[in-house]
Amino acid sequence: MSAERLTARQGAVLRAISDAIADTGDAPTIREIGRRVGLSSTASVAYQLGRLEKLGLISRNGRHWRSCRLTGWRRSGPAVPAWAGRAPP
Numbered sequence: 001m002s003a004e005r006l007t008a009r010q011g012a013v014l015r016a017i018s019d020a021i022a023d024t025g026d027a028p029t030i031r032e033i034g035r036r037v038g039l040s041s042t043a044s045v046a047y048q049l050g051r052l053e054k055l056g057l058i059s060r061n062g063r064h065w066r067s068c069r070l071t072g073w074r075r076s077g078p079a080v081p082a083w084a085g086r087a088p089p
């Protein structure tokens with residue numbers, strides 16, 4: 001799956017991580033990501049993070065998601081669909 005084929009939810013999670021890193025300098029917690037994207041289940045957030053990690057768009061050190069970093073995703077430019085984080089057209 002390429003960046004152009006991300007689901008709206010995956011795009012929203014990537015934007016939440018990017019925004020949090022830009023705001024605080026640190027990756028957000030799973031609960032913080034959930035609040036930003038409207039997911040109340042931490043398992044749902046962890047699932048989305050796992051999918052993004054398998055796609056090579058984020059990476060983490062160790063077991064903790066708080067250590068995740070964006071690896072294969074840019075906030076602007078052709079690698080990010082314009083609708084990322086919103087419903088696709």
